[in-house]
Amino acid sequence: MFEIVERQEMAQGTIISNWIKAPKIAAKAKPGQFVILRANETGERIPLTMADTDPAKGLINIIYMVVGKSTALFKTLQVGQGYLDVIGPLGQPTHLEKVGKVICVGGGTGIAVLHPITRGLKQIGNYVYSVIGARSKDLLILEDKMKAASDEMMICTDDGTYGHKGFVTDKLKETLEKDKDIKLAVCIGPVPMMKFCAKVTQEYGVHTLVSLNPIMVDGTGMCGCCRVSVGGKMQFACVDGPEFDGHQVDWDELNLRLRSYTSEEKVSFDQFKAAHAPGCSCSR
Numbered sequence: 001m002f003e004i005v006e007r008q009e010m011a012q013g014t015i016i017s018n019w020i021k022a023p024k025i026a027a028k029a030k031p032g033q034f035v036i037l038r039a040n041e042t043g044e045r046i047p048l049t050m051a052d053t054d055p056a057k058g059l060i061n062i063i064y065m066v067v068g069k070s071t072a073l074f075k076t077l078q079v080g081q082g083y084l085d086v087i088g089p090l091g092q093p094t095h096l097e098k099v100g101k102v103i104c105v106g107g108g109t110g111i112a113v114l115h116p117i118t119r120g121l122k123q124i125g126n127y128v129y130s131v132i133g134a135r136s137k138d139l140l141i142l143e144d145k146m147k148a149a150s151d152e153m154m155i156c157t158d159d160g161t162y163g164h165k166g167f168v169t170d171k172l173k174e175t176l177e178k179d180k181d182i183k184l185a186v187c188i189g190p191v192p193m194m195k196f197c198a199k200v201t202q203e204y205g206v207h208t209l210v211s212l213n214p215i216m217v218d219g220t221g222m223c224g225c226c227r228v229s230v231g232g233k234m235q236f237a238c239v240d241g242p243e244f245d246g247h248q249v250d251w252d253e254l255n256l257r258l259r260s261y262t263s264e265e266k267v268s269f270d271q272f273k274a275a276h277a278p279g280c281s282c283s284r
């Protein structure tokens, strides 16, 4: 078992952070890489990016949003309990390079994925602008960590409860307009956010990395489930990615593939919620 040693609920319990004992993974992991976890023998294999690691203590940190059956099951795991398996590190690490000025843009739980990359880019001497956003103030995560990893940080909320009222693309555009020396953008969040960020950066000719989240099964390039089209070529996000050139991604295809099992996922989540409703003694 991979034991949970620290657990925190964020964003009103919709986002969970776990520090997990996984010394071999912690020793090897690099920014941008992910793990695949299973809660129990009948559990689904769920890919989650490592938001942080502590190699000295042999710990990895995952931060996930509760969106369906498996992440709801993960949420029930408490300190002292754990995951049956955690496989990793998987995927290609982010290519961290000193280019001068960079802008890192994160939305929702994408901020957790973005944080180690932002920190890595600053550590090697880049000047880092960051823009983080959420639907409202209560749902914004890792503000302090992102601030520490950035030279300048901007905050956006859709409803205007904190920072700029509007989307992260507004501040991305404003910053690219103001500073023509920015050489790289790293944009991570929901698919529509990444797609529109890439559209903005394309106007300014700024190279853009995005982290794709297609449905994955094995995570080792064997099943083909995570295939995405990038620059007209088929790529497997688990072994070739998950980061790709945002200007080359076929976003419509990714969207379509992500929605392949929506009705089955809803049935499964509804059954889970019914089985775990207060007063129900059954368990699925």
Ligand SMILES: Cc1cc2nc3c(=O)[nH]c(=O)nc-3n(C[C@H](O)[C@H](O)[C@H](O)COP(=O)(O)OP(=O)(O)OC[C@H]3O[C@@H](n4cnc5c(N)ncnc54)[C@H](O)[C@@H]3O)c2cc1C
Pocket: 034, 044, 045, 046, 047, 048, 049, 050, 063, 064, 065, 066, 067, 068, 069, 070, 071, 072, 109, 112, 113, 212, 213, 214, 215, 216, 217, 242, 258, 259, 262, 265, 266, 269
């Ligand atoms: C490389 C990678 C890294 C990721 N990192 C994070 C992270 O750090 N934090 C985070 O909150 N989420 C992350 N995700 C997304 C996360 O894996 C899904 O939210 C999770 O699998 C949903 O499972 P579920 O059973 O709770 O929900 P479901 O109801 O099964 O699905 C909800 C949505 O999640 C997606 N999904 C479902 N199953 C999978 C699967 N096996 N693989 C990928 N996507 C799936 C589908 O688009 C689906 O519509 C990552 C995905 C990938 C591919």
Ligand code: FES
Pocket: 215, 216, 217, 218, 219, 220, 221, 222, 223, 224, 225, 226, 227, 236, 237, 238, 239
């Ligand atoms: S998840 Fe199977 S090939 Fe990528």
